[in-house]
Amino acid sequence: MVHTCVVSGCRNRRTPGTALSFYRFPRDPERKQRWIAAVNREGWMPNEGSRLCSTHFISGRQVKNPRSPDYVPSVFTSAPLSPNIKEANAFEPYDKQEAQVEAANALLFLQGQGRLKEGHSHNHCQGDPESAASSLNSYDEEEEDDDDDDDDEREEESVLESEDQIKQEIPLRNICTQSVNYEASLNALRKENIELRGSLAKMSLTETSFRNDPEKVQFYTGLPNYFVFETVMWLLVPHMKGDKNAKLSTFQQLLLTLMRLRLDLRNQDLAYRFGVKVATVTRTVHRVINIMFTTLVPTAVYWPSRLELRKNLPAAVKCSHPDCAVIIDCFTVSLEKAVSVDVNPHCAASAADMVPQSPHKAFVSELKYVIGVAPQGVVMFVSRGSPGNVSDKTLVQSSGLLCKLLPGDVVLAERDFDIRDLVSACRAELKITSSDHHGEIFTGDQHLREQASLVTVERLNVYNHVGRVIQMVKKRYSMLTGPVESPFTVLDRSSGVTTFDKIVQVACALNNLCISAVPLE
Structure with missing residues (x-):
């Protein structure tokens, strides 16, 4: 069939040997209407035999990509375009050279889409490479019309099917790629979650x-x-x-x-x-x-019976002081802020008991405690805190420790507590383990002095028990090292004891629940 271009003034025909292509009007109503407007023939409508030659397209062929300038014919030299044509061609804002550049960019874009499809079709269409190549080209252009109209229709239907296939396969490809990425991200997040849970478990303060x-x-x-x-x-x-x-x-x-x-x-x-x-x-x-x-x-803090004390005496104490009931010493704790208290110099009282009985004032910068440790290494007595300048004798006398002594008990101390008369009044005995008092405790010939030297070493070892206990309590509960905050030195009217005095006794009780400083032998 001989086809003639329907554009007014165009004399191109399909003749043997011609290189021109002739295209039927699109079936899409919107695109078809834009082609009719571009032809610009008033009152004219195309029929099944109407054709448009390739000279009216910038690239020399029609392109089905709506972004391409050759989506609608735009080259008409024989007659000026009407305003309606310019308004309809929304993708034709450039001159011919710029439009050709845009067409080339559109082709590159479609080639990239074709590579995506080629990668996807490797799994689905490995045995049909010609179909893949046809799919790549079908989005860009339409084959020239044959003489037979049926062939044209089949060709156009094939192009539409290829376009639909590409539109279906490209999202599928994207979905598969996204699924793989999501799964990898999910696995990474799970691993990170497990690590964070482990770190949180180590840092958390839960049961x-x-x-x-x-x-x-x-x-x-x-x-x-x-x-x-x-x-x-x-x-x-x-x-x-x-x-x-x-x-x-x-x-x-x-x-x-x-x-x-x-x-x-x-x-x-x-x-x-x-x-x-x-x-x-x-x-x-x-x-x-x-x-x-x-x-x-x-x-946890109590004075055991004499039977319990003697039953579990360590070997060092059992040899030298089988009647030892307690080892005493004093320790001090500094205050964060010195406080002023009323002091009665003739009254032996602790800091908590001090009442305004005289106009004398004293600034207390530390608290002093007397502690009694059993030979086994547990705390069995702690006094209430007193001003740091109180003498040892006054502190022991007011602490209540003497009331717990039984006749025949031996009280060990390293430094010279001036309480011998107080202990004697309870029909007990005070023994000082310091080397400065060897002459008072041991006299006689050389043999006795040698025995005294050995016993002194044992006594010094015995004293180390109370020193280790005090250090252990302070090390185990750092609050006892001071300085003590002012709110903890306020007297509790209901119990008559300051909060820090309670803390000292609680710390000693907790220490007794731990391994003893002096293991049983």
Whole structure:
């Protein structure tokens, strides 16, 4: 069939040997209407035999990409275009040279899309390379019309099918690629989540994290293991259930208080760690200290019977002092801020008992305590705090330690406590283990002096027990090393004891629950 271009003034025909291509009008109504407007023949409508030659396209052929300038014919030299044509061709803002550049870019874009399809078709169409090549070209151009209209229709239908296939396969390819990426990202996030959970478990202050970690228990509480911690908690739980407004669990309240004693952490630090207010920390520490003072201290810090003392005496004490009942010493703790108290020089009283009986004032910068340690290495007596300038004799006399001595008991001390008359009044005996007093204790010939030297070494070893206990308590609970904050030195009117005095006794009670400084022999 001989085809003639329908453009007015165009004389091109399909003749043998011609290199021109002739295209039928598109079936898409919108695109077809734009072609009709471009032809610019008033009142004219195309029929099935109407054709448009390739000279009216910039690249010499039609392109089915809506972004291409050859989506609609635009080259008409024989007749000017109407305003409607310019308005319809929204993708023709450039001159012919610029439009050709845009067409080339569009072809490069489609080639890239074709490579995507080629990679996807490797799995689906490995045995049909010609089909893949046809799919790449079908998006860019349409084959020239044959003489037979049926062939034209089949060709156009094939092009449409190829376009649909590309549109379906490219999203599928993207979905597969995204699925692989998502799975890899998900696995990486899972691994990171597991690592973060492990790190969080190590850093968290929960029962589970403490239960199987003795080192963590010892670091934060000073207790040897979780079993001892749990035992203390069971002892305190019946007395801690009264506070219905408590924002922390029983475990957290006890842990917070022990961390305060153990690490001497400030209340603000603990508030951050446990996610509560500073006032909650302060109230919790005072409350738990009071409960431990009334329940734990009487259970763990007590004066054992003479039978119990002599039954488990260490070998060094058993040889030299079989009647030893207690080893005493004093230790001091500095205050964060010196306080002024009224002092009656004729009254032997502790800092908590001082009342304005005279106009004399004294500035107290440290507190002094007397401690009694059993030969086995456990604390059996702790006095209340007194001003640091109080004499040893006054402190021992007012502490209540003398009331616990029995006739025949031996009290050991390293330095010269001026309490021999006080101890004698209880029909007990004070023995000083310092080398400065060898002449007072041992006299006689050379043989006796040699025996005295050996015994002195044993006595010095005995004294080391109380020194190690004091150092152990201070090391285990850093709050006892000072300086003591002012709120802890305020007298509790209900009990007549300052909070820090309670803390000292609680620390000694907790220390007694740990391994003794003097293992039994």
